[in-house]
Amino acid sequence: MSFFRNQFSNVVEWEEFRDDMIFWKWNNPEIKKGSKLIIRPGQDAVFINNGKIEGIFKDEGEFQIESDIIPFLSTLKGFKFMFNSGMRVEVLFVNTKEFTVKWGTQNPILIPTPQLPGGMPIRANGTFNFKVNDYVTLIDKVAGVKSTYLVEDVKIRITSVLNQLLMKWISREGKDMFNLQANSMDIARGIREDLDMEVMGDGLAITGFQVMSFNYPQEIQDMITKVASQGMIGNLTQYQQVSMTDGIASGRVQGGGAAADMAGMMMGMNLAGEMMKNLSQNPVAGQHPNSITGTGAGAAGNAAARPNFCPNCGAKNEGANFCPNCGQKLG
Structure with missing residues (x-):
């Protein structure tokens, strides 16, 4: 009798496990008597009968289906294997990990802005995270018609609506078009919430969304760099003084040469000018303010x-x- 039982037995497992696969459906038509279930780390095994979930098994290990699994199936607890017939159920293996996906805009997004009538062309890139959080919805909307489901399928779904969401959240509340990186956390938070609503109907959840960088056209980036440089320099005289002081302190401008003489002269003139200015604003005690210019x-x-x-x-x-x-x- 054991000879025939081994002939009909099979192993229910996701043998070729892939990190980029969200679920995989065991495709044998029925489970034979003497079969066993193998659950590897990062997997859940979902038993389905007539489109309904019979049981979800999360513990990793090797289990005898007749003794360890059937007693926990909701409507199949009384099932008994016959000599030459098996149990007709589907087994869906679900990848339980949190997936991280890189995204990037293929074409520039034209963000409306008063400075540019045609809109500001902006590219962006980053990552998003998602995982399966609702097996019932996943089976009802996706696994019922697919035998496998890949991360790439979700990425295509996300990127198809990402441009509109970027435009929405960049334009919202008058975000500074020339300093989007400073508002990247607020923009990413809004997009994550919208994307979560988008994929909720497939039994998925967006657990994170990050904007790594915003990229402007080269001429716009050059203008931003120039404006930032001018802001850092501020007062030209002060910039010259600081540059010369740094040059002497670092040894780049050394004594005895024309550069050092010129630096010393300019520093002396600037220092004298500041002292005269202070003296005119703060006359010596006991003197009339106009006495310094008097005769x-x-x-x-x-x-x-x-x-x-x-x-x-x-x-x-x-x-x-x-x-x-x-x-x-x-x-």
Whole structure:
């Protein structure tokens, strides 16, 4: 008797498991007496009879269908294998992992913006995550007509509506067209919610959506870079001062050469100018604010007391309180 039982027995398993496959349907017409079920890590086995779920088995391992599985099937608990007949049920193996898929816009999306009448052409790329979360809906809408279901099938479904969703959430609430990356989290959150509603009818759930980058046409990107550079430089005089100071401190501008002399001269002139400006705004205590430009013995005496040449660097002085070259106080 055992000889015939082994002849009719079979193994119910997803042997060629694929990471890019969402489910796979065991395609034998019936389960024989003495069969066993093998569930590997990352798989669930769903027994289906007449389109309805009989039982879902999640524990990995090897199980005897007659003794370990049938007693837990909802309407087939009393099923008894006959000598030469098997149990007619379908077994759907479901990949339980969370899938991560890369996406990217194939063509630029024209986002309406007042700056460009024809719209701002923008490309974007990123990733999204999804998993199976409703077996009943999955079987009813997808597995009932398909024997396999691939990640690529879901990607095609998602990318078919992605351009419209990007346009919707980029344009919403007046997003800054030239700084979309700063708003990428808000944009991604809105798209994820819409995509989740889109695939919910297939028994799937979008668990994450990320925008890695927004890409502008080269001429627009050059303009953004130029505006950002001008904003960083700000005051040109301050930029020159900082550049020269960095050059001397790093050794790129060294003493003895024309570059160093020019740098020292410009720094001295700028420093003297700032000091004169501060002096004019904050006159010496006890003096009338206009006394510095006045005439008379006091002004003449002060001018006479100032040397014609700086005692520190030798630069010529024309009546200033501070040397225009090195900043040495002269009067």
